[in-house]
Amino acid sequence: MASRKEAITRRASRVRRQLKKVANGRPRLxxxxxxxxxxxxVIDDVAGRTLAAASTLDASLRGDLKTGADRAAAEAVGKLVAERAVKAGVSEVVFDRGSFxxxxxxxxxxxxxxxGGLTF
Known part of the structure; x- marks a missing residue:
C-alpha cells in the first residue's frame, strides 16, 4: 500500500498529465x-516561468482577511491572481487543482x- 505522500504525488501527476493533453499552449493556474x-x-510550462502569483500571505490581502484559511480568502486570492494575470497579458488558462x-x-x-477575468 502506498504512503499518503506517494498517493498525493501520484494524484497530482495524474491531473497534470491530463492537463498537458488539453492545454494547447495555455498557461496553467x-x-x-x-x-x-x-x-x-499562473505558470507558463513552455518557458518554465511564473507569470503571476498570489496568496493569502500577500500584504495587499492580509489586512482585509479575517483568516487565510476560509472560502472568502480563497475567492480574494483568485481575484488577485486573475487581476495580475490579465495585467501580464494572460486571459485563458487551464486550472490545475493538483491533488486537491x-x-x-x-x-x-x-x-x-x-x-477576475480568467477563462477556463
Missing part, C-alpha cells in the same frame, strides 16, 4: 492549499479567478 493559507500561480478535490476553498478560488 496551479493551486496549493495548506491548513492556514492558499496559494495560486475541486470543492470548498479550491472551488472558491476558481470562481474568484473567473470573476
Amino acid at each position: 496551479s493551486v496549493h492549499r495548506s491548513s492556514k493559507n492558499i496559494y495560486a500561480q 478535490i475541486f470543492h470548498g476553498r479550491v472551488k472558491a478560488l476558481a470562481d474568484g479567478a473567473r470573476e
Whole structure:
C-alpha cells in the first residue's frame, strides 16, 4: 500500500498529465492549499516561468482577511491572481487543482479567478 505522500504525488501527476493533453499552449493556474493559507500561480510550462502569483500571505490581502484559511480568502486570492494575470497579458488558462478535490476553498478560488477575468 502506498504512503499518503506517494498517493498525493501520484494524484497530482495524474491531473497534470491530463492537463498537458488539453492545454494547447495555455498557461496553467496551479493551486496549493495548506491548513492556514492558499496559494495560486499562473505558470507558463513552455518557458518554465511564473507569470503571476498570489496568496493569502500577500500584504495587499492580509489586512482585509479575517483568516487565510476560509472560502472568502480563497475567492480574494483568485481575484488577485486573475487581476495580475490579465495585467501580464494572460486571459485563458487551464486550472490545475493538483491533488486537491475541486470543492470548498479550491472551488472558491476558481470562481474568484473567473470573476477576475480568467477563462477556463
